[in-house]
Amino acid sequence: MSINYVILGYLSWRPMTGYDIKKIIADAETLPWSANNNQIYRALIKLHQDGWVTKTIENQVGAPDRHVYAVTPAGLEALKDWVVTTPDPPQSKKPFLDQLMWADCLDAAEMDQLLEAYIEAVGEKLFFLRVQADEKPNMPERTPRETYLWEMIHKNWIAHFELELKWVRQMREELMTMEKQQQRELARQARA
Amino acid sequence: MSINYVILGYLSWRPMTGYDIKKIIADAETLPWSANNNQIYRALIKLHQDGWVTKTIENQVGAPDRHVYAVTPAGLEALKDWVVTTPDPPQSKKPFLDQLMWADCLDAAEMDQLLEAYIEAVGEKLFFLRVQADEKPNMPERTPRETYLWEMIHKNWIAHFELELKWVRQMREELMTMEKQQQRELARQARA
């Protein structure tokens, strides 16, 4: 449930509404959540119950009330406690690799098409990551170290997808070579 | 729900029971599922209902009956149909990166400890991956291409975790350098 802490983290920057949080998470290419209301509004209720955030209702005219949440000292403490917990290794789902496991039933052309499709999917994701890496979020007063950390996070994701591209391209070439070699061998056997 | 297809894939190698499948998935370092009964036995029921596998009950003495599932021609077709679906890009959860986002509240020592802990977690995972890459699964009659594909899948995971290690080690060094530089600057200011 690290989403709760991620929300708490954003609130540690400045007080915000669920709606604000939702937009941030929806736009963040490097956050693995889809920013659905159910999670966010529930999370805010939970954070409030735990005393980690305060809730202020701002009345508006011609628009719904804003429920503005701000982090409390207890919340900051809880955030730090979570930050220093021993980290888990990354957990990736790569359904493409599952597909590859049983891809030997494909002929050379079908296999090549499959790899090509993966290259495209990964390339697209990489494109959006790069676009976002260049954008500057409107976040206030960041220390050089924090700026550095956020850059490294972005670099991590980009490197991850670049590696994936490199890997699949290498595989594509090697499969091509294997296929050609086999063709030559078959031709030789036919002559004999 | 690619788990259903992964199970179908294993059954395409040889007929198996849920128990067999469970052991395979539990041992496979590169499969992202925990091999719980609930998923596996339900999946087998579903595959059977869809006519993708047949079910044969083998009575045993002194042990529970074995429900042996074998793939049907329709199952093989469904497997291939799934294999050629346009692949999704990988989806990774890296809670450590979420922690890093708010890690600027840590002092240099705490930060270094956190990075060290991540290095250990990733290193351990990498160790197990490497062990398994050396093991030869007792799977029958594999074409050179299928062998190659499985090796590439393993390499993908290993490269992924190696990259993660490299990334965090670089960050550790750079943070160390930044810290020293800041110390020197503070000392200079103190003299002035």
Place this chain on the structure above:
DNA sequence: TTTCTCATGTAACGCGTTACATGATTAC
């Protein structure tokens, strides 16, 4: 006139997890 933005929330459902339940045999 339709769509977008602001803003909050709920309902239904799918996937995945741990833990529970049974019960004989074999190994330490």
Place this chain on the structure above:
DNA sequence: GTAATCATGTAACGCGTTACATGAGAAA
């Protein structure tokens, strides 16, 4: 005697998703 192996299955729960619900004002 305790634990592991063989073998099947269920219950309860958590996290995450999409879709639904409301309702005003502003922009296209």
